[in-house]
Amino acid sequence: MNWKTELPLIAILRGITPHEVHTHVQALLDAGFDAIEIPLNSPQWQQSIGDMVQTFGQRALIGAGTVLQLQQVEELAELGSKLVVTPNTQPAVIACAVQHGMTVCAGCATASEAFNALEAGAQxxxxxxxxxxxxxxxxxxxxxxxPQIPVFAVGGITPENLHLYLAAGCVGAGLGSDLYRAGQSVERTAQQAAAFVQAYKEATR
Incomplete structure (x- = not known):
């Protein structure tokens, strides 16, 4: 399996701001997460991603979500991003990110989209x-x-239903609003992170 983290849970920090990102990422890493996605529709994402790569890049796979355009991939490469997550299947975007040495988790819904993403190089x-x-x-x-391609469930995943998607064959999940909502406290992030880690461990014993 070509996935470069110990815990196959991707923390999605949609809407996070540069002044708060450090404490939330620290809380996630303390809970055991080692894959962090900052979507590009978050405020000043360049600063947040750049800072987190510099600070935590040796401890976690850090990068961007909602990556839609080639220009965004080029910006991410300059920032040192190691992860690109897309909501859709854009072969040119996927191929560009792979050429820059990034791990790409491509969004898809159908077999055709999935195979197009894999053909473009998505890992x-x-x-x-x-x-x-x-x-x-x-x-x-x-x-x-x-069978060797890791599949992640994303969208509506909670600590209570995570085990259903792991049982269906997903290696892990991308965790959005049930883990982090814009403006929530660091304590809430830590609490939800711990709940997801516990749910994952219980489901994979």
Whole structure:
């Protein structure tokens, strides 16, 4: 499996600001996370991603989500981003990120999109929005995908339903609003991070 973290849970910090990002990422790393995604529709994302790569880049796979354009990939490469997560399947964007040495988790919903992403070089896939499709759909899709490709469930994943998606064949999940909502306290982030880590450990014993 070509996935470069110990814990296959991606923390999605949508809406986080540069002045608060350090404390939230620290809380996530303390809980055991080692993959951090800062979506590009967050305020001043260049500063947040650049700072986090500089501060925590040796401890975690840090990069961007909602990556849609080639120019964004070039900016991320300059910042030292190691992770690119897309909501869709854009072969040119995926290929560009791979050429820059980044780990790409490409968003897809169908077999055609999944195989297009893999052909472009994506090392992992995210089924989005997972809660809308459900575990049975993902299990069926997994049956036709190469078994070594890590598949992540993203969209609507909670500590309570995570085990269903792991049982369906997902290696892990991308965690959005149930882990972090813009403006929430660091204490809340730490609490939810611990809940997700515990849920993952219980489901994979």
């Amino acid at each position: 992992a896939l995210k089924i989005f929005p997972s809660v809308s499709f459900g575990p049975d759909y993902i299990k069926a899709l997994k049956a036709v995908l190469p």
